Amino acid sequence: MFSSMINKNKETRPTPKLFNFYQDSSLARMINFINEAVIVIDSSGVIEMLNPMVANLMGAQRDRLLGHNLLELVVDAKGKSQTLLIDCLEKGRHYPISSPPIELNLKADLSPTISVEMSISTLPEELSSSNTLFLCILRDLTLHKAEYGLLKQKANTDYLTGLANRHRFADYLTKQWNICEQDNLPLSIIFIDIDHFKNFNDRYGHIAGDRCLKRIGETISLSLPNRDTLAARYGGEEFALVLPQCSPQTAQLLAIRIKRHISQLSTRQFAVTKESQLTVSMGVATQMEGRYNNTESLLNAADTLLYQAKSQGRDQICFL
Numbered sequence: 001m002f003s004s005m006i007n008k009n010k011e012t013r014p015t016p017k018l019f020n021f022y023q024d025s026s027l028a029r030m031i032n033f034i035n036e037a038v039i040v041i042d043s044s045g046v047i048e049m050l051n052p053m054v055a056n057l058m059g060a061q062r063d064r065l066l067g068h069n070l071l072e073l074v075v076d077a078k079g080k081s082q083t084l085l086i087d088c089l090e091k092g093r094h095y096p097i098s099s100p101p102i103e104l105n106l107k108a109d110l111s112p113t114i115s116v117e118m119s120i121s122t123l124p125e126e127l128s129s130s131n132t133l134f135l136c137i138l139r140d141l142t143l144h145k146a147e148y149g150l151l152k153q154k155a156n157t158d159y160l161t162g163l164a165n166r167h168r169f170a171d172y173l174t175k176q177w178n179i180c181e182q183d184n185l186p187l188s189i190i191f192i193d194i195d196h197f198k199n200f201n202d203r204y205g206h207i208a209g210d211r212c213l214k215r216i217g218e219t220i221s222l223s224l225p226n227r228d229t230l231a232a233r234y235g236g237e238e239f240a241l242v243l244p245q246c247s248p249q250t251a252q253l254l255a256i257r258i259k260r261h262i263s264q265l266s267t268r269q270f271a272v273t274k275e276s277q278l279t280v281s282m283g284v285a286t287q288m289e290g291r292y293n294n295t296e297s298l299l300n301a302a303d304t305l306l307y308q309a310k311s312q313g314r315d316q317i318c319f320l
């Protein structure tokens, strides 16, 4: 009878489970409840623990990430991010750290690359194992970056024509001015203003006027010689071009070409009679051999030439 009881006890008694720091410690249990993506790494970057939020974020299974080195998941061909992370962990070997957020691109297996912001803090000794451990909190920046890109694009673009707006024009001109000054290269500006556009609006209405501005913007865009040239809507019915490394002769030839294309567009799409044909006036100025002191005087010169073209009867190009 006793022997059967002993046997019975033997059968039902569970085998004692060994304490596993990486699964059973209060730290391991706690990170599973934190509503942030949390990774625990050792001082060489090996992932010792991670919570389900990380697996979700990375689009990879938790078990496949455990034991991986975080550095191998970092995507940066130049290696800057990896160096930053290594430096941070190296410091953490000597004294407790709490890093400001580091921006990283991470990729696990076949999942897409994600953009994250990660802060790293040394875990206190009582929460660590025999090694120094670091708690990394990851925040997804993918959506934030996409939204930022979209907002930046909107902030630089003219809504009606899709060309650069005046703000982008000014930034780009300053940048190219500095580059051309440094290398002693010419830089040209073309101003284009539609003649008697008020009459067009009065005659055909503002919606037709908008359509016309759009078509002219497209025509200017399609006439650009290279990717360095920037076309912008400068004002209501005024457009402006920045032409880096462009001599006065090349700028004049381009102005003639754009004028011809706009005239062909007008005949095809807008002109009902010869009198209603849309024309443009243009001013072309070039910075070379230190002719102008700054971007403002270059713009003033192009503007003065444009108004010279207007006052001389419109439908023409003026240049120095």
Ligand SMILES: Nc1nc2c(ncn2[C@@H]2O[C@H](COP(=O)(O)OP(=O)(O)OP(=O)(O)O)[C@@H](O)[C@H]2O)c(=O)[nH]1
Residues within 6 Å of the ligand: 160, 193, 194, 195, 196, 197, 198, 199, 201, 205, 206, 207, 208, 209, 210, 213, 235, 236, 237, 310, 314
């Ligand atoms: N449809 C439309 N019209 C615009 C827009 N922006 C400015 N305009 C019009 O452009 C016209 C500009 O008139 P003005 O400055 O007198 O110039 P203009 O009639 O072109 O005459 P000149 O420039 O002297 O040849 C005005 O009628 C504005 O309403 C726009 O976004 N859409």
